[in-house]
Amino acid sequence: MLLSGFFVIPYEFRWGVLWESPHGLWILDGLLMTLKLSALSWVFAVILGILFGALRTFPFPPLRAIATAYVEFFRNVPLLVWLFFWYFGAPEVFPASVRQWLIHHGMEFWSAVAGISVYHGARMAEVIRAGIQSIPKTQFEAGISSGLSIPQAYRFIVIPIALRLIVPPVTNESVNLLKNSSLAMTIGVAELTFATRQIETYTAKAIEAFTAGTLIYLILCLSIAYVMNRMERKFAIPGLIARAERAEH
Amino acid sequence: MFTGGTLRLAIPAILLGFCVGVILGLARLAQRPWIHYPAAIYIEFIRGIPLIMVIFWFWYLVPIFLGRPVPEYWVALTAFVCFEGAYIGEIVRAGIQSVPRGQIDAATATGLSYIEMMWGVILPQAIRNMIPSLVTQFIVLFKDTSLASIIGMMDLTKAAQTVSQRELRPFEMYFFIAVIYWVFAYGMSRLSQWLEIRMSPERSASCG
Numbered sequence: 264m265l266l267s268g269f270f271v272i273p274y275e276f277r278w279g280v281l282w283e284s285p286h287g288l289w290i291l292d293g294l295l296m297t298l299k300l301s302a303l304s305w306v307f308a309v310i311l312g313i314l315f316g317a318l319r320t321f322p323f324p325p326l327r328a329i330a331t332a333y334v335e336f337f338r339n340v341p342l343l344v345w346l347f348f349w350y351f352g353a354p355e356v357f358p359a360s361v362r363q364w365l366i367h368h369g370m371e372f373w374s375a376v377a378g379i380s381v382y383h384g385a386r387m388a389e390v391i392r393a394g395i396q397s398i399p400k401t402q403f404e405a406g407i408s409s410g411l412s413i414p415q416a417y418r419f420i421v422i423p424i425a426l427r428l429i430v431p432p433v434t435n436e437s438v439n440l441l442k443n444s445s446l447a448m449t450i451g452v453a454e455l456t457f458a459t460r461q462i463e464t465y466t467a468k469a470i471e472a473f474t475a476g477t478l479i480y481l482i483l484c485l486s487i488a489y490v491m492n493r494m495e496r497k498f499a500i501p502g503l504i505a506r507a508e509r510a511e512h
Numbered sequence: 513m514f515t516g517g518t519l520r521l522a523i524p525a526i527l528l529g530f531c532v533g534v535i536l537g538l539a540r541l542a543q544r545p546w547i548h549y550p551a552a553i554y555i556e557f558i559r560g561i562p563l564i565m566v567i568f569w570f571w572y573l574v575p576i577f578l579g580r581p582v583p584e585y586w587v588a589l590t591a592f593v594c595f596e597g598a599y600i601g602e603i604v605r606a607g608i609q610s611v612p613r614g615q616i617d618a619a620t621a622t623g624l625s626y627i628e629m630m631w632g633v634i635l636p637q638a639i640r641n642m643i644p645s646l647v648t649q650f651i652v653l654f655k656d657t658s659l660a661s662i663i664g665m666m667d668l669t670k671a672a673q674t675v676s677q678r679e680l681r682p683f684e685m686y687f688f689i690a691v692i693y694w695v696f697a698y699g700m701s702r703l704s705q706w707l708e709i710r711m712s713p714e715r716s717a718s719c720g
Contacts, residue, residue, distance in 0.1 A: 274576050339697035340690040341655035343662075343669060348690060351682035445562035449662055456564055469572035477561050477569070484560040 280466045281475050293458030294479060300375055300454055301444045305437060307380035312387025312433075319392045330388065337385035343446055345382050350374035350450040375447035383440045390436050394429030427498060434491040438484050445480075455479060517667035521585065521657045525592040526650050532593055533600025538630070540605050551601070558598035563656055567591040571663045588660035596653045603649060607642035608634060640711050647704030651697045658693070668692060 280286055318330035337345070350371065354362050365373060402424060406416035448457035459476035463469045539551035558566070570591045575581050611634050619629040639646075661670035668689050676685035 335698060336694065339651070339655075339701070340693045341658035341669070343658040344672075344686060344690050344693060347669070347673070347682075348686040351676060352686040353683065355683045442562040445564045446659070448564070456562065456568075460568065463572060469576065473565065473569055473572065477565050480562060480565060481557065481560040485556070488560075 274470065276471065277466075277468055278471050280462060280468045280471055286462050286466070289453075289458040289461055290455070290475060290479075293453060293455040296452065296454040296457075297441070297444055300372065300379070300447055300452065301441045304376050304379035304383065304444065305440055307376065308383035308387050308440060309433075311380060311384025312391050315384065315388035316391030316395065319388065320395050334385045334388050337381055338389065340382075342378065342382045342443055343449060346375060346378040346446055346450050349378040349381075353377075371447070371451045374450055375444070375452050379440065379444060379447070383436065383443070386439075387433065387436055390432045391429060394425060394432065397428055398425050424500075427495075427500065430491070431495055434487065438487055441483060441487070442480065517665065517671070518654075518657050518669075521588055521592070521660055521665070521667060522654045525589055525596065525657065526653055528589075528593045529596035529600055529653060530646075532597030534604050534635075536597055536601030537604025537608065540601060541608060555598045555601050558595055559602070563591070563595050564659055564662065566595045567659060567663060570594075584660065584663050584665040587663060588657070588665050592653065592656065592660075596649065596656075599649055599652075600646070603642055603645045604638070606645070607638035610641045611637045643704060643708055643711065647700060647707075651700050654697060654700065655693065 281290065315330040315333050318326050319334065321327055321330075353374070354365060354370065357365070398421060402420050403416055406420040407413070411419065444454060445456040447454055448460065451457075453461075455476055459472045462472040462475075466472070536551050536555060539547050540555060542548045542551070567588065570582075570587045571584075574587065574590075615633055615637065616629065619633040624632065657667060658669040660667050661673065664670065672685045672689040676682040679685070
């Protein structure tokens with residue numbers, strides 16, 4: 264019995280359920296699946312993001328229009344709808360042989376990868392476009408006029424500035440991707456949220472199960488944020504990008 | 513049409529989430545540590561976990577504490593307000609910090625109280641700076657309402673699921689609701705661009 268304020272809650276804690284025989288393994292497998300799903304989707308999302316983000320700044324209107332259409336269409340629809348679409352809808356229009364292959368090779372997983380990569384690819388593209396456009400053109404021009412060749416101007420001026428401007432928002436977006444991978448549970452991918460919910464279903468120990476899941480996500484997200492924040496401070500250019508110098512509060 | 517279910521959830525969630533966000537953002541900027549730290553910890557905690565976890569916390573725990581089941585709508589609404597409040601709080605904090613410090617000094621020097629200063633001087637300028645990120649967050653919230661279907665609330669997504677199971681036409685069904693979501697979300701982003709132009713000081717100066 265847990266006494267909380269005026270309520271007496273009929274709930275008995277049994278933290279042991281978390282590491283009892285199958286449950287501990289479920290959490291571990293779920294964590295590995297979350298990492299695998301996020302890592303794979305992240306790679307595709309970054310590729311799509313760089314491609315379409317760069318295309319949106321291209322001085323050729325038709326290509327720009329295609330990139331804008333991709334970004335605006337995919338990022339304005341919920342990820343959950345995209346997951347359902349890629350899992351329930353899209354395979355319907357594939358040829359039967361492809362569908363058979365998918366069914367035998369973990370269709371949930373590949374649908375989740377497709378949904379998350381395409382959705383987050385559109386969001387990454389936005390972040391990367393904003394980063395590219397925020398690089399002052401004068402920096403490049405100043406480099407050229409001080410005698411650097413075009414590759415040198417890119418190597419020593421544009422890319423170092425661009426990375427510093429783009430990495431922080433991309434990190435943010437990557438953490439979002441990791442958190443959003445939890446939606447894959449709805450189409451049956453046995454990732455971390457799926458595992459915690461499964462433990463709840465089997466043992467009715469909701470508090471224990473969700474505490475475990477919450478803490479694991481928290482540790483993952485905060486450690487990514489911490490490492491990237493350290494990097495950002497370390498590589499900050501004094502005076503140029505005030506972000507790292509500005510006091511936290 | 514089940515767009516109603518989605519809007520019935522999205523509109524109160526946006527309004528309440530904004531109120532919670534303003535309070536959290538101000539609390540995080542407060543001088544007193546006992547106001548500042550709880551707000552900071554809350555924001556960092558919520559931002560480190562997926563929304564679906566927050567929904568499950570409320571969905572499975574509130575019945576344990578209350579001893580009776582709670583309707584999906586209220587669970588979803590509470591979860592959204594708690595979750596989005598943290599994100600909006602960060603936007604509000606950044607917006608307030610973007611107002612030049614001299615404004616605070618000037619307001620204090622003219623003898624305004626803290627409330628008068630925030631309400632009359634700082635927040636109007638901060639909100640103007642916040643509009644782009646705020647609307648982006650509202651669009652995110654609007655899309656996130658689809659997660660309410662996981663705990664069984666009848667919104668647009670749940671309706672599509674139900675109909676596609678009955679009619680066995682998943683491709684058309686999900687594509688159709690994708691278009692509906694798109695129309696609303698894209699409309700909001702256009703509205704934000706329009707607002708941004710309208711509310712920029714340059715324009716009001718040239719008009720007035």
